[in-house]
Amino acid sequence: MHGLLRRLFAPRWQHPDPQVRLKALDQLDPQQPEQQHALKQLAQDSESNIQLAALLALDDLAGLVNTLPEHRQDEAWFNAICQRLCGTQGHTDLQQRQAIVAELTEPRLLNAVALQGDNLNLRLTALEQLTDESDLVHQACHNGVAAVRHQAAQRIESEENLKKLLKEARRDRQVIRQAREKLTQLRNDAEWLAEQQAQREHLLKQLEQHAKAPWEPLYGGRFRHLEREWQRLSHPPSVTQEQRFHQAALSCRKTLHHHETQEQARLQSIAHREEIERTRDQLLEGLEETLEGLSHAEQLTVQDIDSLRAQRQLLSQRWQSLSDQHPPSDSIQHRYSQALKRYEACMEAWQRWQAVSPDMETAIANQDNAAIASYVKQCAWPKHLTPPELLKHAQALKEADVSAKPSSIASLNALSAEVDNFEHLLERGAFKSASRLYQRLRPSIDELKGDEAKPLKGRVKQLAARLAELRDWRGFVAGPKREQLCASIEALADDQHMADAALDSHHRQLVKEWKSLGDAAANREQSTRFRTASDRIHERLAPWREQLNQERDDNLKGREALCEQLETLLDQPAEDADPDVLREIRDKARHQWRHYSPVPRDQSENVGRRFGAIRHRLQALIDQRAEQIASQKRRLIDQAKSLQDDVEQPLDTRIAQTKQLQQQWRTLGRAPKGEEQALWKAFRHTCDQLFAQRVAHKQEQVTRQQQTLDQLQSLIDEMDSWQPTQAKESATLEAYLDSISRLEPLPRNRRSDGMQRRISGIVRAKRERLSQLEIAHTVQQWHTALPLINAHIAADQQVLAGEESREIDAKEVLSEDLPAIFTEAHQQRNHARLTTSIPLSDEKLAELEDGLARLRVHLSLLALGSVKQRDEPLRLAIQVERLNEGINNERNRPDEIISILAALMALGPMPDPLWRKEAEELDHLFSRLARMPHP
Incomplete structure (x- = not known):
C-alpha cells in the first residue's frame, strides 16, 4: 500500500515509464534550484535519450563530453556535442569550449570542430589535437578558413600525404606551394641522403679493397685520403657502416704498422750488416798491414812471429763469429784467402828457418861457404819477406862468395823486384815504408858492379831523389803547420776569457791535428812547446772537469730519484687513477729524464734499463685503466640505447636521464687510442637519435629562414653592385661579410646553396680586385x-x-x-x-x-x-x-x-x-x- 501511494504522489520525472519521464523533463526549468536538481538526477538516468535531454537542458557541455565514450555509436549524442562545441547551439563561452577541445582525443569530433567552429582559435586548437596526417590532408583541402588550411598543410611531412595534398588541394595556392616545396625538399633530402650513402658505400668499398691490398709506396697516402673523405661527409653513418669503416681502417693500420716494422727491421739488418763489414774489413786490414810491415822491417824477430800468430788467431775467431751472423762478400773473402796464404807462407818459411838456424850458426862459425849456400837454399826464404838477422848475414856471405864475378841474373832480378816495390811505395806516398825499404836496399845496390847493374843503380838514384823530394815536401808542408799549431795552442792557453767548454773543444781539435802530422818535420823544440801549452790547458781545465763530473753525479742521482718516485707510484697505484693523469706523468718523466743528462758512462746503461722497465710498467697501467674506462663507456652506450627504446617512460624523463649519462661520460677519462673516437661516435649517435624526438614545429623556423634568405639576397645584390677603387676599401668587403655572417646559419636548400656559390664568386672577384689595387698601390710607392x-x-x-x-x-x-x-x-x-x-x-x-x-x-x-x-x-x-x-x-x-x-x-x-x-x-x-x- 505504501509503494502504491508513493507512485501516485511521486513527481512525474521519477515515473517508472521512460516516456513519462521524458515528457516531464520538458516541463523542468533549470533556472529553479529544485527543478535543476531534478535535471541533474535525470542526467544520471539509465536511458540514453533521457540522459541526453537532461544534459542539454542543463547546457552541461562538459558532462556531454565526459559521457561520450559510453555513447560513441549514438549519432544524436555526437551531433549534440558537435553543435555545442562549434557554438551553433548552447551558451558555453569560447574559453571553456577551447579548454574542452584541447583535452579531446576523438578524431571525428576534432575534425568536425576544425571544420565548423565559430572561432579561428577554436578551430586551430582542434587542429593541434589531430595527429593523423590523413585528417590533416582533409583539413588542408576542405577547411573553409585559410589559416587552418595553411596550418594543417604545414604539419604534413610524409611524401605520400604530400602528394595526395598536392593532388586534392585546388582551393588554396599557398597550400599547393607549401606541398610542392616540401615535396621538393623531401626529394632533395632523399637525393642528398642517397648521395651521402652512395659516397659512404663507395668509400667503404674502396677502403675495404685497400685494406686487402698489399703495401706499396702510396699505401699510407691513399689510406689517409680515404679517411679524410669519410670524415668530410656530413651525414652520420649507420652503426654497420661505422663498424665496417673501423674494421677496414684497423686492417689498413695493421698493414702500415707491419710494413713499418719490417722496414725498421730491414734498416737495422742493413746497419748491422754494414757494421759487420766494417769490423771485418778493419780486422783484415790489420793483418794485411802486419804482413806488409814484416816485408819492410829491418829484421824479423821471434816477437814479430808471435805477434803475427796471435793476430791470426784473433782474426780467425772474430771472422768465424762475424761470418755466422752474415756471410762475407766474394771480394772480401778473396782478400781473406790471399792474406791467409801470405800468412801460411810466412809461417812455413819461419819453421824452415827454425830447423836450419843451428846448423847455419855452425857453418858461419866454421866459414863453410858451401854449407852456408846449402842451408840458405834449404831455407828457401821468400823474397818479399824480411829475413832474420842471421839469415841476412848468411845471404851476405853467400853473395860475397859470388861477388868476385859480375852480379848474377837472379840477384839482379830480385833487386829489381825490390826496386819496383820501392817505386810503388813512393807512388802511394808511403814515406815511412819507402824510407825503410831504401835503407835496406842501399847497401846491396852500392855493392853491385858491372855494366848490367848500371841501369838498376840509375833507377835507384832517381827513386832516391824522389824520396828526398817527398821528405822535403812533407817537411815543407808539416813544418809551417807545426809552427801554426804551436802558436794556436799557446794563444789558446793564454786566452783567459774563453769558456771552459769551448776551450776544451778547441784543445782537443788541436791535439788531433798535431797527432795527424805523425813524425813529419818533427823537432824536439816544437814538441816541447806544444806539450807545455797543452799541460797548461789541462791544469786550467781541471776544476771544470771536476765540476762536469759532479754534474754527471748529480744527474745520476736525479735519475735514480725519478726512478724511485715512479716505482713508488707503480707499487701502490690508485684504483681510480685517471689515465690522462698517468699519461701526463709519463710525459713529464720523459722530459725530466732528458733534463738529467749527461751521466757517468759506466752507470748510464744500468739506470737506463731501470727506467725502461719502469716506463713499460707505467704504460701497462695506463692501458689497463684506459680499458676499464672503455668498459664503463660501453655500459653508458647500452643504457642510452635502452632509454631510446623505452617508450613507456615520458620523453622528458628520458632526456634528463640521457643528460645525466652525458655528464657521467664527461667525468670519465679517455679510452685506449683508436677506441675513444668509435665509442664517442656510437654514444653521440644514440643521444642524437633520442634528442631528435623533441623536434618541434618548423613553421616559425621556415618563416625566419625565408626572411633571412630575402635579407641575404639584398645584401648579395648590394655587394655585387659595389666596385672598390682603392685597396683600403677592404673594410667595406669585411663589413659585407660580417653582415652575411650574422644571418648564418642558412637553411639547406637549393636557393641557399646557389646564394653561397654566388657569394663565394663575388667575394673571390672582389678580393682579387682589392689585391690588384694593393699591388698597384705598392708599385706606385716604389715609383715614389x-x-x-x-x-x-x-x-x-x-x-x-x-x-x-x-x-x-x-x-x-x-x-x-x-x-x-x-x-x-x-x-x-x-x-x-x-x-x-x-x-x-x-x-x-x-x-x-x-x-x-x-x-x-x-x-x-x-x-x-x-x-x-x-x-x-x-x-x-x-x-x-x-x-x-x-x-x-x-x-x-x-x-x-x-x-x-x-x-x-x-x-x-x-x-x-x-x-x-x-x-x-x-x-x-x-x-x-x-x-x-x-x-
Whole structure:
C-alpha cells in the first residue's frame, strides 16, 4: 500500500515509464534550484535519450563530453556535442569550449570542430589535437578558413600525404606551394641522403679493397685520403657502416704498422750488416798491414812471429763469429784467402828457418861457404819477406862468395823486384815504408858492379831523389803547420776569457791535428812547446772537469730519484687513477729524464734499463685503466640505447636521464687510442637519435629562414653592385661579410646553396680586385721611392770608386715621407754600403748578381706567370722555396711583391753596370704590375 501511494504522489520525472519521464523533463526549468536538481538526477538516468535531454537542458557541455565514450555509436549524442562545441547551439563561452577541445582525443569530433567552429582559435586548437596526417590532408583541402588550411598543410611531412595534398588541394595556392616545396625538399633530402650513402658505400668499398691490398709506396697516402673523405661527409653513418669503416681502417693500420716494422727491421739488418763489414774489413786490414810491415822491417824477430800468430788467431775467431751472423762478400773473402796464404807462407818459411838456424850458426862459425849456400837454399826464404838477422848475414856471405864475378841474373832480378816495390811505395806516398825499404836496399845496390847493374843503380838514384823530394815536401808542408799549431795552442792557453767548454773543444781539435802530422818535420823544440801549452790547458781545465763530473753525479742521482718516485707510484697505484693523469706523468718523466743528462758512462746503461722497465710498467697501467674506462663507456652506450627504446617512460624523463649519462661520460677519462673516437661516435649517435624526438614545429623556423634568405639576397645584390677603387676599401668587403655572417646559419636548400656559390664568386672577384689595387698601390710607392733608389746607386758607385762611403738620408732625397714598407730596406742598404769591404770580391759580385736575378725572376713569376727559358733553374728554385714557406704560413701575392721590392732596395752595394743590366726588365715588370684593374 505504501509503494502504491508513493507512485501516485511521486513527481512525474521519477515515473517508472521512460516516456513519462521524458515528457516531464520538458516541463523542468533549470533556472529553479529544485527543478535543476531534478535535471541533474535525470542526467544520471539509465536511458540514453533521457540522459541526453537532461544534459542539454542543463547546457552541461562538459558532462556531454565526459559521457561520450559510453555513447560513441549514438549519432544524436555526437551531433549534440558537435553543435555545442562549434557554438551553433548552447551558451558555453569560447574559453571553456577551447579548454574542452584541447583535452579531446576523438578524431571525428576534432575534425568536425576544425571544420565548423565559430572561432579561428577554436578551430586551430582542434587542429593541434589531430595527429593523423590523413585528417590533416582533409583539413588542408576542405577547411573553409585559410589559416587552418595553411596550418594543417604545414604539419604534413610524409611524401605520400604530400602528394595526395598536392593532388586534392585546388582551393588554396599557398597550400599547393607549401606541398610542392616540401615535396621538393623531401626529394632533395632523399637525393642528398642517397648521395651521402652512395659516397659512404663507395668509400667503404674502396677502403675495404685497400685494406686487402698489399703495401706499396702510396699505401699510407691513399689510406689517409680515404679517411679524410669519410670524415668530410656530413651525414652520420649507420652503426654497420661505422663498424665496417673501423674494421677496414684497423686492417689498413695493421698493414702500415707491419710494413713499418719490417722496414725498421730491414734498416737495422742493413746497419748491422754494414757494421759487420766494417769490423771485418778493419780486422783484415790489420793483418794485411802486419804482413806488409814484416816485408819492410829491418829484421824479423821471434816477437814479430808471435805477434803475427796471435793476430791470426784473433782474426780467425772474430771472422768465424762475424761470418755466422752474415756471410762475407766474394771480394772480401778473396782478400781473406790471399792474406791467409801470405800468412801460411810466412809461417812455413819461419819453421824452415827454425830447423836450419843451428846448423847455419855452425857453418858461419866454421866459414863453410858451401854449407852456408846449402842451408840458405834449404831455407828457401821468400823474397818479399824480411829475413832474420842471421839469415841476412848468411845471404851476405853467400853473395860475397859470388861477388868476385859480375852480379848474377837472379840477384839482379830480385833487386829489381825490390826496386819496383820501392817505386810503388813512393807512388802511394808511403814515406815511412819507402824510407825503410831504401835503407835496406842501399847497401846491396852500392855493392853491385858491372855494366848490367848500371841501369838498376840509375833507377835507384832517381827513386832516391824522389824520396828526398817527398821528405822535403812533407817537411815543407808539416813544418809551417807545426809552427801554426804551436802558436794556436799557446794563444789558446793564454786566452783567459774563453769558456771552459769551448776551450776544451778547441784543445782537443788541436791535439788531433798535431797527432795527424805523425813524425813529419818533427823537432824536439816544437814538441816541447806544444806539450807545455797543452799541460797548461789541462791544469786550467781541471776544476771544470771536476765540476762536469759532479754534474754527471748529480744527474745520476736525479735519475735514480725519478726512478724511485715512479716505482713508488707503480707499487701502490690508485684504483681510480685517471689515465690522462698517468699519461701526463709519463710525459713529464720523459722530459725530466732528458733534463738529467749527461751521466757517468759506466752507470748510464744500468739506470737506463731501470727506467725502461719502469716506463713499460707505467704504460701497462695506463692501458689497463684506459680499458676499464672503455668498459664503463660501453655500459653508458647500452643504457642510452635502452632509454631510446623505452617508450613507456615520458620523453622528458628520458632526456634528463640521457643528460645525466652525458655528464657521467664527461667525468670519465679517455679510452685506449683508436677506441675513444668509435665509442664517442656510437654514444653521440644514440643521444642524437633520442634528442631528435623533441623536434618541434618548423613553421616559425621556415618563416625566419625565408626572411633571412630575402635579407641575404639584398645584401648579395648590394655587394655585387659595389666596385672598390682603392685597396683600403677592404673594410667595406669585411663589413659585407660580417653582415652575411650574422644571418648564418642558412637553411639547406637549393636557393641557399646557389646564394653561397654566388657569394663565394663575388667575394673571390672582389678580393682579387682589392689585391690588384694593393699591388698597384705598392708599385706606385716604389715609383715614389725611385729617387732614393737612384741616390743609393750613386752612393754605391762612389764607394766602389774608392771614395768615402756616406749614408743616404731619405728626407733629403724625397719630397714626401718614405713609405713604411721600405724604411727597413733603406736602413739595410745604408748599413751594407758602410760595412762591405771594398773592392768587391768575385764571390760578392756573384752573390749580388745572383740575388738580383732571383728577385727579377720572382717578380716576373708574380707579374707574368712565366719566365724566359734561361731562367728556368731559378724559377724551379723559387717555386720550391715558395712551397716550403707556404707549409707554415700562407703568403698572398701583395705581400710577396712587397718583400721583393724591399729586398731589391736593400740589395747593395750595387755596381752600376749590374743594375742597368736588369733595370729595363724590372721597369717593364713594374709597369705591368702598376696597371689599374678595370671596374
